Amino acid sequence: MEKDMLKRKIDSFIKEFFRRSKNALLITGARQIGKTFSVREFGKKFESFIEINFVENQSAVEIFKTAKNSADILLRLSAMTNIPLIKGKTLIFFDEVQKCPEIVTAIKFLVEEGSYRYILSGSLLGVELRDLRSVPVGYLEVKDMYPLDFEEFLICNNVNKAIISHIKDAFYEKRSVDDVIHVKLLELFRLYLVVGGMPAAVSKYLETNNLQEVLAVQQEIIRLYKWDISQYAYKNKLKIEEIFDLIPSELNAKNKRFILKSLNQNAKFTYYEDSFLWLKNAGVALPVYNVEEPKVPLLLAKSRNLFKLFQSDVGLLAAQYSDGIQLKIIMGQSDINFGAIYENAVAQELAAHDFNLYYFNSKKQGELDFVVEKDGMILPIEVKSGKDYAVHRALTNILENSEYNIKEALVLSNANIKQIGKILYAPIYMVMLIEKKKEKPLIYKIDLSAVS
Known part of the structure; x- marks a missing residue:
């Protein structure tokens, strides 16, 4: 599926969002509509791109659940990957965040810390993600994604x-x-x-x-x-x-x-x-x-x-x-x-x-x-x-x-x-x-x- 590059409107939206805003972006939508692929394509524009998938990496869920603050999260993140975290040049991608709602709540502190850029994605499975749509206000913007129009x-x-x-x-x-x-x-x-x-x-x-x-x-x-x-x-x-x-x-x-x-x-x-x-x-x-x-x-x-x-x-x-x-x-x-x-x-x-x-x-x-x-x-x-x-x-x-x-x-x-x-x-x-x-x-x- 991913070998054919499908041109999507969401790609321009993501690029424009990170140009105009310092906040994190949460992309939501049904499974199989191309959220992850679009984020990975955007990630190629950064010197360093780190992806954490909470479905594929169950241990990451527990690690982030017990983190105390942004410094603790970033320390644990650096221990989980061999990709360098470069200030001002790293995009961190948290995927399938409905499995780890704590990271959505914690994004406020990561954005405030300011060293890196953040993009999140999740499928609307269950109520966890829906209930988190209104927080953290002022630090996270939500964009719904759909199949190709x-x-x-x-x-x-x-x-x-x-x-x-x-x-x-x-x-x-x-x-x-x-x-x-x-x-x-x-x-x-x-x-x-x-x-x-x-x-x-x-x-x-x-x-x-x-x-x-x-x-x-x-x-x-x-x-x-x-x-x-x-x-x-x-x-x-x-x-x-x-x-x-x-x-x-x-x-x-x-x-x-x-x-x-x-x-x-x-x-x-x-x-x-x-x-x-x-x-x-x-x-x-x-x-x-x-x-x-x-x-x-x-x-x-x-x-x-x-x-x-x-x-x-x-x-x-x-x-x-x-x-x-x-x-x-x-x-x-x-x-x-x-x-x-x-x-x-x-x-x-x-x-x-x-x-x-x-x-x-x-x-x-x-x-x-x-x-x-x-x-x-x-x-x-x-x-x-x-x-x-x-x-x-x-x-x-x-x-x-x-x-x-x-x-x-x-x-x-x-x-x-x-x-x-x-x-x-x-x-x-x-x-x-x-x-x-x-x-x-x-x-x-x-x-x-x-x-x-």
């Missing part, structure tokens, strides 16, 4: 930068994409639905172009996730694995909402809530919560027991369906239900762009596939895999409701781009361009001259 997938497939620029210009200027490019991008998007964004699967495709070998890699990742469930969530492992296995069939249902009765005829949400949260916090599932109204802030209207549950990677979702579906997806065969697969890809892309995921459903007004907050406004998103992409009763009702005051909406489909009223109809592959504006510093100063 669609733009990264295009770059890894050597799509010309000029082509990507053409697509971006078309999106922002709301003009049609060249027909030849449009057809090819739809083909690449269908390929992405099958290969997905797990680095091992992408690397295997680039190396072989063999979808069977890609499928074998994906199935191995799914087995690894199930092994993680049995190892890290032993109290609820049967419930969690049952939910995980039901994701494809529940998404194939008419409204795609996860129905508890699929688990047990008398199931109650409180009994299963921890299991759903485990899958979310482990990074292997993406819940999209129902909101009662499409108004800012969406969090206040969130219903925690009504949600859709997507796979963290669309390629893994395709791998969970029946054999032979991969080629049918790539060929765009009409007998395939693309709705669930398209929506999973959109959920995955939005999550990778740091959006909180919601949908809206009302008996009177209908259902919107996604509702997100973008630049302080509500953006409704409909995902259409068929030819009737202009039919959207719920979206029309929402836009006509003056109470919601929605300025624009987005319909993603296989058609080329066009603007009709408040609705932008855009090709499904343009989901890669839905991003938040970079926040500018919010500076506010009170004039105290009258009271000073």
